[in-house]
Amino acid sequence: MKDHFDVVVVGAGSVGLLTAIELTLGGARVLVLERLAAPSLISKALAIGPLGIEALQRRGMSAAIANAEERVRGDEAVLETGRTHVE
Ligand SMILES: Cc1cc2nc3c(=O)[nH]c(=O)nc-3n(C[C@H](O)[C@H](O)[C@H](O)COP(=O)(O)OP(=O)(O)OC[C@H]3O[C@@H](n4cnc5c(N)ncnc54)[C@H](O)[C@@H]3O)c2cc1C
Numbered sequence: 623m624k625d626h627f628d629v630v631v632v633g634a635g636s637v638g639l640l641t642a643i644e645l646t647l648g649g650a651r652v653l654v655l656e657r658l659a660a661p662s663l664i665s666k667a668l669a670i671g672p673l674g675i676e677a678l679q680r681r682g683m684s685a686a687i688a689n690a691e692e693r694v695r696g697d698e699a700v701l702e703t704g705r706t707h708v709e
Pocket residue numbers: 632633634635636637638639655656657658665666667668669670671
């Protein structure tokens with residue numbers, strides 16, 4: 623049996639994943655295509671702007687944001703994976 627999707631999102635970056643989440647919560651059947659086999663190990667953001675914070679807060683992630691903020695110290699950030707990233 624073939625799967626059918628309403629939307630195909632190309633790229634599992636922050637924009638693609640949030641788009642896919644929002645579409646799924648709205649009832650769409652979403653397929654995400656990502657060319658990389660594993661997440662990148664390179665940090666592409668240490669700071670989130672106000673609009674990004676608002677989008678995450680709308681989905682009940684205020685506590686997760688506050689927790690993440692506490693783990694950034696000066697030029698060093700301890701990532702979810704336990705790795706340490708230094709700018
Ligand atoms: C060094 C660095 C530091 C940054 N710091 C910050 C910061 O502090 N705060 C901030 O807000 N922003 C920051 N940014 C910017 C932020 O990372 C980008 O705005 C954000 O990643 C864009 O998300 P995106 O989903 O559009 O693209 P990406 O995160 O680039 O994701 C795109 C995804 O699509 C995949 N893809 C591409 N083409 C194809 C294809 N043909 N088929 C399948 N998959 C494909 C890629 O592999 C990738 O996974 C930083 C960027 C860099 C490089």
